[in-house]
Each structure stands twice: as structure tokens, then as C-alpha cells.
Amino acid sequence: MARELIIEPVTRIEGHGKVTIFLDDDNSVKDARFAVTQFRGFEKFVEGRPFTEMPSIVERICGICPVSHSLAAAKACDAILGVKIPRAAVKIRRLLNCGEFIQSHALSFFHLSSPDLLLGFDSDPTTRNIAGLAAKNPQLAKDGIRLRQIGGHIVEWLGKKRVHPAWVVPGGVNEPLSIEHRDMMLAEIPEGIEIVQKTLSFFKRIIEEFRKEIRTFGNFPSMFLGLVDKDGNWEVTDGYLRFIDSKGAIVVDMIEPTRYKEFIGESVEEFSYLKSPYFKPQGYPTGIYRVGPAARLNVCNGFSTPLANLEWAEFKDLERGPVLSSFHNHYARLIEILAALELEDQLLRDPDILDTHIRAFANVNEYEGVGCVEAPRGTLFHHYKVDNKGLMQWANMIVATGNNNLAINQSVLQVARHYMNGPEITESMINRVEAVIRAYDPCLSCSTHALGQMPLQIKVVNNRGNILSEKMRD
Amino acid sequence: MKKVSQIQTLVIDGKEVGGRHDETILQVARENDIFIPTLCHLDGLTEYGGCRMCIVEIKGMPRLTPSCTTLIREGMVVTTNSERIMEYRRGILALLFTERNHICSACVSNGHCELQGLALKLGLTHVEFPYIFPKMPVDATHDRFIADHNRCVLCSRCVRVCHEVEGAHTKDIMGRGITARIITDLMQDWGESKTCTGCGKCVHVCPTGALTEKGKSVAEMEKRRQFLPYLKLMRERS
Ligand code: SF4
Ligand code: SF4
Numbered sequence: 001m002a003r004e005l006i007i008e009p010v011t012r013i014e015g016h017g018k019v020t021i022f023l024d025d026d027n028s029v030k031d032a033r034f035a036v037t038q039f040r041g042f043e044k045f046v047e048g049r050p051f052t053e054m055p056s057i058v059e060r061i062c063g064i065c066p067v068s069h070s071l072a073a074a075k076a077c078d079a080i081l082g083v084k085i086p087r088a089a090v091k092i093r094r095l096l097n098c099g100e101f102i103q104s105h106a107l108s109f110f111h112l113s114s115p116d117l118l119l120g121f122d123s124d125p126t127t128r129n130i131a132g133l134a135a136k137n138p139q140l141a142k143d144g145i146r147l148r149q150i151g152g153h154i155v156e157w158l159g160k161k162r163v164h165p166a167w168v169v170p171g172g173v174n175e176p177l178s179i180e181h182r183d184m185m186l187a188e189i190p191e192g193i194e195i196v197q198k199t200l201s202f203f204k205r206i207i208e209e210f211r212k213e214i215r216t217f218g219n220f221p222s223m224f225l226g227l228v229d230k231d232g233n234w235e236v237t238d239g240y241l242r243f244i245d246s247k248g249a250i251v252v253d254m255i256e257p258t259r260y261k262e263f264i265g266e267s268v269e270e271f272s273y274l275k276s277p278y279f280k281p282q283g284y285p286t287g288i289y290r291v292g293p294a295a296r297l298n299v300c301n302g303f304s305t306p307l308a309n310l311e312w313a314e315f316k317d318l319e320r321g322p323v324l325s326s327f328h329n330h331y332a333r334l335i336e337i338l339a340a341l342e343l344e345d346q347l348l349r350d351p352d353i354l355d356t357h358i359r360a361f362a363n364v365n366e367y368e369g370v371g372c373v374e375a376p377r378g379t380l381f382h383h384y385k386v387d388n389k390g391l392m393q394w395a396n397m398i399v400a401t402g403n404n405n406l407a408i409n410q411s412v413l414q415v416a417r418h419y420m421n422g423p424e425i426t427e428s429m430i431n432r433v434e435a436v437i438r439a440y441d442p443c444l445s446c447s448t449h450a451l452g453q454m455p456l457q458i459k460v461v462n463n464r465g466n467i468l469s470e471k472m473r474d
Numbered sequence: 475m476k477k478v479s480q481i482q483t484l485v486i487d488g489k490e491v492g493g494r495h496d497e498t499i500l501q502v503a504r505e506n507d508i509f510i511p512t513l514c515h516l517d518g519l520t521e522y523g524g525c526r527m528c529i530v531e532i533k534g535m536p537r538l539t540p541s542c543t544t545l546i547r548e549g550m551v552v553t554t555n556s557e558r559i560m561e562y563r564r565g566i567l568a569l570l571f572t573e574r575n576h577i578c579s580a581c582v583s584n585g586h587c588e589l590q591g592l593a594l595k596l597g598l599t600h601v602e603f604p605y606i607f608p609k610m611p612v613d614a615t616h617d618r619f620i621a622d623h624n625r626c627v628l629c630s631r632c633v634r635v636c637h638e639v640e641g642a643h644t645k646d647i648m649g650r651g652i653t654a655r656i657i658t659d660l661m662q663d664w665g666e667s668k669t670c671t672g673c674g675k676c677v678h679v680c681p682t683g684a685l686t687e688k689g690k691s692v693a694e695m696e697k698r699r700q701f702l703p704y705l706k707l708m709r710e711r712s
């Protein structure tokens with residue numbers, strides 16, 4: 001019996017971006033910070049709860065990528081149970097993640113970013129949204145909606161409820177895939193592939209117009225982190241950690257995510273609720289690295305599916321080393337949608353996917369577990385400790401936007417330097433700051449703000465801490 | 475010697491109905507397909523009259539009366555569903571939510587919970603009273619079961635089934651009012667209990683996510699209560 005949820009005393013996490021720009025005495029931009037005024041109480045909140053609730057509790061962290069959180073949580077729980085989950089469960093979870101990628105990337109590209117790309121960064125903010133897009137290019141808007149739906153169907157048909165699938169469980173998944181749903185999913189793939197390919201060629205045509213943005217949108221050397229499969233290919237659900245440096249050389253490779261703490265340090269700063277992770281061997285804050293679509297394409301040796309692999313080769317040709325501009329996350333997102341559709345097709349054609357042995361049962365066998373997946377926005381870690389009765393004692397999560405925290409600061413700084421002249425906050429500058437933050441698609445609930453505008457507060461501060469100007473956009 | 479049962483007639487919600495003299499208003503109402511919400515009542519257990527969900531109006535009595543513990547009388551006129559009754563029921567329900575920590579979306583009983591079901595049925599859309607947010611422990615010491623006091627509504631069904639049906643009397647209620655709490659034996663960890671037979675009856679009669687099977691993930695805990703009336707029937711026969 002499906003019932004609606006009635007009572008929810010825990011406030012949904014809300015957040016808005018807060019940008020502070022620091023000026024020197026000569027009015028030049030000295031530093032910039034992006035802070036998230038977001039509640040980070042989850043790690044505390046789960047203490048004392050049975051660990052088996054985690055995959056569903058964490059879905060509440062973020063309304064946008066609940067699947068990624070529940071997958072990471074379930075993997076951490078598998079480790080606590082000490083089980084190897086059934087083959088069908090592994091594949092169904094992978095399938096689910098494909099759905100999440102298609103859905104989330106389509107939202108980011110078509111709904112949130114393409115109004116900027118198509119209508120121009122300086123066009124009127126009141127029409128620079130999906131409605132304005134639909135007026136200018138109805139087909140593109142329609143394609144975006146359709147693609148989101150195709151991804152959404154995977155999550156919906158597997159997880160029953162699209163937004164919060166209480167469906168991934170410790171030890172596997174709680175229902176097998178039916179033949180009907182498999183066939184319904186298979187039937188939608190060709191259309192999806194056609195849409196992405198069309199959009200890719202469209203994007204490649206307009207990309208020339210954004211040379212300035214490409215140059216100034218988070219275009220700086222940094223390390224990159226992403227998961228790869230055992231052959232070093234692109235992988236988002238099960239895989240190993242790989243770090244590359246700004247020249248593209250592999251620094252750390254084939255590391256089990258359980259060992260993340262050896263390579264990632266976490267610094268907590270007063271000004272933001274978001275932690276700032278860094279590459280440990282290089283220390284804070286030099287060890288800045290980026291995660292997400294472009295990072296994944298940078299770290300991998302290629303794709304194991306043919307169409308995405310061709311696109312990847314072309315993407316890599318943009319630059320000699322890794323693609324450094326965060327602007328290209330948009331591009332990378334489209335390629336990843338293509339890869340997810342191809343992978344979906346492969347998984348659905350595998351007879352294992354219909355197997356009904358989908359869950360392993362066990363008691364607590366390990367007191368600690370780490371789960372890691374690639375969320376659409378980047379690498380996501382969940383790390384839990386339980387007591388011998390299975391009650392949560394401690395939790396640590398590194399979310400994708402956290403991984404990118406230092407890089408976002410750096411990118412805002414770069415944009416501010418380019419588009420600011422003195423302490424004044426111009427529309428054009430706010431538009432760019434907003435757009436560069438959006439290139440990372442940070443998972444604040446505001447990043448899905450229906451109209452495509454994220455509530456943003458910008459402050460300019462001088463050396464003595466006086467506020468020179470301030471603007472709010474919501 | 476068998477006692478002769480007398481038939482009495484009364485009016486419930488304008489409908490003329492009849493029942494045995496030792497039946498409660500609730501029983502007669504249900505026999506006649508008249509819905510009265512309940513929480514602490516469970517077919518097969520003795521009545522407790524604790525939750526007050528089942529209150530009704532009886533003509534000539536100023537106070538609302540629990541129908542699960544009130545026997546019918548000849549000529550009674552009962553209303554089960556006035557605006558006043560509904561308001562009280564919703565108020566009682568709202569207080570139950572504020573007393574403990576009910577986070578349905580993360581609860582193993584989500585979607586199969588009687589408390590949640592009542593809220594839905596009675597149209598409790600928001601709670602006006604402040605939440606208490608008590609710090610409540612979770613007892614996960616038992617091999618197969620979990621007791622999560624955050625979700626307990628103190629209906630005492632677990633206590634009654636354990637005592638009346640299983641005969642173990644492992645569970646009881648300690649304290650009064652807001653401090654009342656379900657305990658195992660003399661307030662020991664469930665896993666340490668010498669009297670608990672591990673039968674699981676308490677888990678399955680519990681209306682909420684307070685007593686559950688270990689290892690269940692959110693929304694996975696479905697309770698099976700059919701055993702109770704059956705067990706009782708078989709025992710009465712022998
Ligand atoms: S016990 Fe019922 S009302 Fe309480 S949190 Fe669980 S589902 Fe919600
Ligand atoms: S544990 Fe369950 S059955 Fe026992 S009193 Fe609490 S809510 Fe009722």
C-alpha cells in the first residue's frame with residue numbers, strides 16, 4: 001500500500017550560495033570564496049540509528065541525487081555485512097546509476113545551463129530560463145524533457161518512486177527487474193541516443209562562441225579525481241580511484257576506495273558548512289583537485305562503449321593534457337549521457353539482469369564500511385562505523401560538491417578577476433559568477449531552482465573587512 | 475453452565491443495530507461496517523483503553539467515551555463521527571507524533587504503519603503542538619529484533635500479547651505519563667532477557683516501527699497479525 005509521508009519534523013536541507021570577493025587596497029581582486037549555507041548535521045543525526053536504515057536516510061541529504069547517496073550508503077552497508085552481493089544486484093544497481101546520470105545530467109544541461117548557452121549570459125535574467133529556451137528553441141527544450149524522462153523511467157520502474165526510491169538495500173536491492181520493465185526501457189534507448197548525438201553536434205557547433213568563457217571559467221591547472229574500471233576505463237558505480245595531475249600524468253591509480261583516507265584530507269573552514277577536501281600528499285590548500293564530468297573524462301583511458309568512446313577521443317583533442325576549463329563540464333555531461341545510455345543497453349541485454357536472486361543477508365560482520373560511487377556531480381564517499389549491534393557510531397561523507405569546493409573558490413576568483421573593475425557588482429559579473437558555479441552543478445537544493453536561477457548573495461569586502469558592495473539575487 | 479446472552483438494541487450513527495449484552499460499542503459497530511479508528515485495540519487481545527482513538531459520543535453523556543471498553547446498553551444512541559470527535563482524535567494523534575521522534579521517510583515501517591495510516595485517514599496534515607524531540611535509545615541487543623523507543627506510542631499491545639498469548643510477560647511498561655517506556659524484564663537489554671522466548675509476537679502486533687525485525691531497510695517492515703485471532707480461536711476450542 002503506497003501511502004504518502006505525513007510528518008517530517010526534520011527540515012529539508014536548504015541552501016543558497018554565498019560569494020565573498022576580497023579586494024586589495026588598489027581595488028584589485030585578491031581572493032574569493034564560495035560558501036554554502038547548508039546544514040551539515042547528517043553525520044550527527046544518524047548516530048545511534050540501525051545502519052540498515054542508512055541507504056534511505058541519506059536519500060534525504062539531497063533531493064537531486066538521492067540514488068547516488070543510497071548507492072554509496074548501500075555499498076558501505078554491504079561492507080559492514082561483509083557480503084559479496086548477488087550478480088544481478090550488482091548489475092541492477094549499475095543500471096539504476098545509469099538512470100540517475102541520464103536524468104541528472106539532462107536536468108543540468110538542458111534546464112539549467114542551456115538557457116545561458118543559447119540565450120547568452122547577458123540576456124535578461126527573467127527570460128533566461130527553460131521557458132525562454134522553449135520560446136527560442138522549442139526542439140531543444142523538448143529533447144531535454146524527453147531525455148530526463150528516459151532516465152527518470154529507469155529510476156521509477158526500478159525504484160517504484162522516482163524521487164526517493166527506498167529500494168537499494170544493504171546486501172543488494174529489494175526487487176528484481178521484470179521482463180516488461182526491461183523491454184520498456186530497451187525500447188526508449190534508441191531515441192535517447194539520437195537526442196544526445198543531435199545535441200552533441202549542436203553543442204560542438206556553438207562552442208566557438210564561448211571562447212572567452214572557456215578561457216575564464218575555472219580554467220586553471222589542478223589535479224583530477226575519478227573512478228576507473230580495472231582497465232582504466234570510465235566507470236561510475238564500481239571502480240578504483242585514480243588521481244591525475246594537471247599535466248595528465250597518473251599520480252595514484254587502482255586504489256580501492258576503502259583507502260580514500262590515505263589520499264584525501266578534509267579541512268573544515270569556518271565560513272562554510274562544506275568541508276574542503278584536498279589531495280593529502282600535497283597538503284592543504286595546494287592539493288586542490290576537481291571531480292565531476294570533465295574530471296572523469298580526464299582521468300580515464302577511454303570508454304568501454306563505442307559511441308561514447310569516439311566522442312571522448314574528440315573531447316580529449318580539445319587540449320593536449322587534461323581539459324582544464326570547467327566550462328567543458330557541459331560538454332562532458334552530454335558524452336556521459338551517451339555512455340549511460342549505451343551501458344544501459346548492455347546491462348539490459350545481459351540475462352543476469354532478470355535473475356531473482358538479488359539480495360544477500362547477513363548480520364554485522366565488520367564494524368566499518370566505506371562505499372564509493374561516482375554521482376553525476378563527482379566522486380561520493382560514505383564511510384560508516386557501527387557497534388557490534390549494528391547501531392551507527394560515526395559517519396563521514398564526502399560529497400561531490402565538497403570535492404570541488406576548493407576548485408569552485410578558485411574559479412570564482414578567476415571570473416571575478418576577469419569581469420570586475422573596482423568594488424562594483426555588475427550584472428554581467430553576477431551572471432558569470434553564477435554560471436561558473438553552475439558549471440560544477442553544485443548539489444545545493446538551489447541548483448535545481450525551478451527557474452534556473454540560484455539564490456546567490458555576493459559581497460565585496462576590502463582589506464579591513466568593510467563591505468564595499470553587496471547584492472542578492474534570488 | 476453457559477450464561478444466557480441477551481440481545482440489546484441501540485442506534486449507532488442513526489442506524490438501528492443489535493448486539494450481545496457483553497459486546498462493546500466498537501465490536502457492534504464493526505459488525506455493522508461502521509468505522510471507528512483504533513490504535514491500542516487489537517482483535518485477540520484484552521482491551522486496554524489507552525489510546526483514546528476510538529472515542530464516541532453517547533447521548534446523555536457529556537464526555538466522550540472510548541468505544542473499545544464501553545459495553546452496549548439497551549436504547550443507547552451513539553455517534554461515532556462528529557466534527558467534535560474528529561477534532562479530538564486528530565489532537566490525540568498529533569500529540570502522539572510530538573511525543574517521540576517519528577521520521578517516517580527513514581522508518582522501517584513507512585507505508586505499513588498504523589500510526590501513519592491513522593494520520594492519513596483522519597486528515598492530520600500538520601501538527602500545531604511543539605515537538606518534544608526526546609533523546610530515546612534504540613535497543614539492538616537482541617539477535618533478531620530491534621526496539622526503537624523513538625517510534626513507540628505506548629499502546630501496550632506488545633505487553634499484552636507477550637503476557638496473554640505467549641505467557642512470557644517479558645515486556646512491561648515502566649514509569650508514568652510522558653516518562654513511560656516499554657521495558658524488557660526488569661529493564662534489561664532485550665538481548666539479555668532470560669524470559670523472552672524469541673517468538674516475535676510483540677514485533678508483529680506492534681502498530682508502528684517501534685518493534686521490528688533486524689536487518690530490515692526503510693519501508694520493508696510489514697507486520698503479520700493474522701495469527702492472533704486464529705491462535706485465540708484454536709485455544710478457546712481446546
Ligand atoms: S512508526 Fe509510523 S508514524 Fe512513526 S515514524 Fe515510523 S512510519 Fe512514521
Ligand atoms: S513497542 Fe509497539 S506495541 Fe509496544 S507499546 Fe510501543 S508501539 Fe505499542
Ligand code: FES
Nearest residue numbers: 514523525526542
Ligand atoms: S482503541 Fe480504544 S482506547 Fe485505544
